[in-house]
Amino acid sequence: MTEFTPDQIEDFKEAFGLFDRVGDNQVAYNQVADIMRALGQNPTNKAVVKILGNPSADDMANKRLNFDAFLPMLKEVDAQPKGTYDDYVEGLRVFDKEGNGTVMGAELRIVLSTLGEKMNEAEIDALMTGQEDEAGSVHYEAFVKHVMSV
Structure with a gap:
């Protein structure tokens, strides 16, 4: 310890x-x-x-x-063991249907509100601000870096 x-x-x-x-x-x-x-x-x-x-x-x-x-x-x-950057990226890669490094923002919002320690809408909005591109996609490697820096 x-x-x-x-x-x-x-x-x-x-x-x-x-x-x-x-x-x-x-x-x-x-x-x-x-x-x-x-x-x-x-x-x-x-x-x-x-x-x-x-x-x-x-x-x-x-x-x-x-x-x-x-x-x-x-x-x-x-x-207690902490999740690493690679752990989180790997977890989000599951949702990368195109294999292009992005996940749909709407899908990510559902994951954040339903899995693990559920976040409320205001918390999700605050976290997602500026993360989605014009197509509603989120580059999850950059997203994980953003989350880990907050």
């Missing part, structure tokens, strides 16, 4: 503090995924709920945790 440097931990603590809306040096369970993403991780909501011990919806909204409880959770997420 990766050990974080003291400088990284200090940066994480500072970012964590920005999510403290009450001033008690704690954050709500339902903010943990957002904090992890703000710190460069990309856990699924399901993974975060599991790390939090499968809390109820009420606990997600009302329970709070401090930085010392959060840091081991961040380490656990950091240690």
Whole structure:
């Protein structure tokens, strides 16, 4: 498991503090995924709920945790295998009917809204902005680069 440097931990603590809306040096369970993403991780909501011990919806909204409880959770997420650029390109190549490096934007939208961690229409629109050419096709290698840089 990766050990974080003291400088990284200090940066994480500072970012964590920005999510403290009450001033008690704690954050709500339902903010943990957002904090992890703000710190460069990309856990699924399901993974975060599991790390939090499968809390109820009420606990997600009302329970709070401090930085010392959060840091081991961040380490656990950091240690999880990440999808690589090649993994994502290979996954999208399945939808490349012509074998020309593109997929139909409409088809990609359906995939994003129905598979894995489903995205809503607004999230998909934000992600797809400027990705489709005049024929409604998306060059998926460039799309994956775009997504991984967001």
